[in-house]
Amino acid sequence: MRSIIWEKGKLKLIDQTRLPLHVEYIECCDFHAVAEAIKNMKVRGAPAIGAAAAYGMVLGALAFEGNEKGAFRAHMNRVAEVLKQTRPTAVNLFWAVNRMLRKIEELSGREVPEIKQRLLEEAHAIYQEDLEMNRRIGQLGNQVVPPKAGILTHCNAGALATAGYGTALGVVRAAHEAGKEIHVWADETRPLLQGARLTVWELMQDNIPVTLITDSMAGYVMRQKKIDLVIVGADRIAANGDVANKIGTYGLAVLAKEHGIPFYVAAPFSTVDLALDSGNEIPIEERDCEEVRCIYGQRVVPEEVEVYNPAFDVTPHHLITAIITDRGIARPPYRETLAQLAQYDQDDNSGRKEK
Secondary structure, three states: OOOEEEEOOEEEEEOOOOOOOOOOEEEEOOHHHHHHHHHOOOOOOHHHHHHHHHHHHHHHHHOOOOOOHHHHHHHHHHHHHHHHOOOOOOHHHHHHHHHHHHHHHHOOOOOHHHHHHHHHHHHHHHHHHHHHHHHHHHHHHHHHOOOEEEEEEOOOOOHHHOOOOOOHHHHHHHHHHOOOEEEEEEEOOOOOOHHHHHHHHHHHHOOOOEEEEOHHHHHHHHHOOOOOEEEEOOOEEEOOOOEEEEOOHHHHHHHHHHOOOOEEEEOOHHHEEOOOOOHHHOOOOEOOOHHHHEEOOEEOOOOOOOOOOEOEEEEOHHHOOEEEEOOEEEOOOHHHHHHHHHOOOOOOHHHOEEO
16 A cells, blocks of 8 residues: 655655545645645645655755756745645654755755755655654564454554554554454544544455444443553654644543553654653644534534634653654653664664663
8 A cells, every 4th residue: 555656756645535435646746736735634644744745845846947056945945834834743744844955955065956856865765764664663563462452543543644554553564464363443533534434444455353433432442341452653752752643542541541551652753853842842733623513525513613623632641651663662751761762873773672
């Protein structure tokens, strides 16, 4: 399953708003189209947004005419701002765009045509690195999955949300590939039903046993002892281990704590934002009220009803059992273990262990 494809100078994205009823790709020929795809959640999931934004920077570069380097840098700064304005919470977006800007600065002595080519190579590298990071997350995360386990997950942190394989679902896939007898319980994830539409579809494609439940059923399913662990993704992780993820994650963490169930977060280390002291500093995106008033374009509540629609919530670090990254598994105290993982080079195998 490929959610992001670079082909013949264009970016193709699987339209996640159409899944699972229609598997369609949209073609982005310029960076504005990429920005709209991110803003309208045709591409979603923090790592996938980052990779798409990197290719958006490439499309912005290819659109520049001329060879004047100062004008090119100014143009690329404008492209970067357009992409950064799309969604405020997922840090991978900013990480990827800033990485592309740094590459431009590194190549300041080169001519514009060469810079354009090197930017494309950098975007390819971001994409490939994400695939490899997801595999490492899966391998590490498999260590915490019992031989027979009921796993609850929320939203979609799978191949669709990344360059491929997935973070939370990467752990699930690795456990399945290891021959473990697992069963996934997928939260519906209102208001946009990413769990029902995307996670269930992904798992069924891979013949991984899955049961769909509404968000409000999670506590009851835990009480029935059907859940052995919870695994979710992340859109931003603060220095103290607080985690921003899809709205509803915080409630699951509280329920897991009450029922004595381990609660794990799986994310590439690029999702960790050590510049933010705690989750209180993470900007939370609020989305259009119509997402709650309607389901698949069909209005289900009075048109005039007031709606509050934050896209994410923040789970405090004390509710999190461990954070599984590509560099290792961090456990409390997170401020120390995440800082230690930040010191490891991604190519240094000594970093891929539990802290």
